[in-house]
Every structure is written in structure tokens, then in C-alpha cells.
Amino acid sequence: MEEFSINKKQQDNITILSLNGFLDAHTSVELEKSFEEVLSEKNYKIVVNFDKLTYISSAGLGVFMAFIENARENSGDIKLCGMSEKIYNIFDMLGFPILFEIYKEEKSAIEKFS
Numbered sequence: 384m385e386e387f388s389i390n391k392k393q394q395d396n397i398t399i400l401s402l403n404g405f406l407d408a409h410t411s412v413e414l415e416k417s418f419e420e421v422l423s424e425k426n427y428k429i430v431v432n433f434d435k436l437t438y439i440s441s442a443g444l445g446v447f448m449a450f451i452e453n454a455r456e457n458s459g460d461i462k463l464c465g466m467s468e469k470i471y472n473i474f475d476m477l478g479f480p481i482l483f484e485i486y487k488e489e490k491s492a493i494e495k496f497s
Contacts, residue, residue, distance in 0.1 A: 385410075385438070389417050397496055398426045399489065403435040406443035414443065418450040427459025430492045434465035439473060451482065460484070462492040 385405030392399050398421045406414060421429060431447075433439075447461060454461050464486040466474065474480065486492040 387413060389413060391417065391421075393426075394493060396426070397428045397430060397493055399430045399432060399493070401432040401434065405438045406436060407438065407440040408442035411440070411442040411446050414446045415449070418446065422450065422453055422457075425457075427454045427457040428496050429454060429459065429461045430489060430496075431461060431463050432465045432489050432492075433463065433467070433470055434489075436467075436470060439470055444473070444477065444479070447479075447483065460496070462486065462495060464489050464492040 385407075387402075387404040387406055387410035390401040390403065400417055400421070402414070404410070418429075451461050462484045463474075465488065466485065471485065474483075474485065479485070484492070484495060486495070
């Protein structure tokens with residue numbers, strides 16, 4: 384099985400989750416736990432950086448759908464950034480750019496919360 388990890392950091396009142404590796408049905412549980420933890424800490428402004436993500440499955444995509452409403456209901460959002468063309472095309476094909484703001488760089492996503 385491919386490796387997957389999440390690096391979590393805070394910048395002001397924004398939580399940044401940097402995804403690394405292979406996000407599939409097995410590893411999506413780890414991402415779910417990270418979102419649950421962040422939201423339980425009442426951090427609703429989240430940036431997810433895909434810079435080091437090499438693969439995402441439908442299970443991985445579903446995790447984002449599961450938590451976006453909770454973040455927005457609490458005056459927050461989940462912004463996405465750093466996607467490779469391959470990963471972006473998957474999101475685009477499923478209409479995610481209509482639901483999520485997607486940025487090339489982490490800095491741009493963070494600035495949009497100001």
C-alpha cells in the first residue's frame with residue numbers, strides 16, 4: 384500500500400493541512416480524522432495543500448464534501464491549493480471548482496481568508 388501523511392500547521396486562525404502521497408479508501412480515514420480534529424477545535428478556516436499528493440480516489444474526494452458544510456456553517460471554509468494538473472483534472476471533471484475555491488499557491492488561499 385502507498386504511503387499517506389498529513390502535515391498540520393497553524394497560521395494565525397487558519398489551519399493548513401498538507402497532504403502527502405496516496406489518498407484512497409484506506410487512507411481517507413486519516414484525512415477524516417484530521418478534519419474532525421480541526422473542526423472540534425473550532426478551527427473553521429482550513430487550507431488544504433495538495434502539493435505532495437500523488438493520487439486521489441473517489442473516497443478521498445468524498446471527505447471534502449463531508450466537511451465543507453460544517454466549516455461554512457461556522458463562518459469558515461475549506462480552500463484548496465497546490466494541485467498537480469492530474470489531481471486538478473479529477474476535481475474539475477467532478478465539478479469541484481464550483482463548490483471549492485482552488486488556488487495555485489498556498490499563500491493565495493491563505494490571503495483569501497483576510
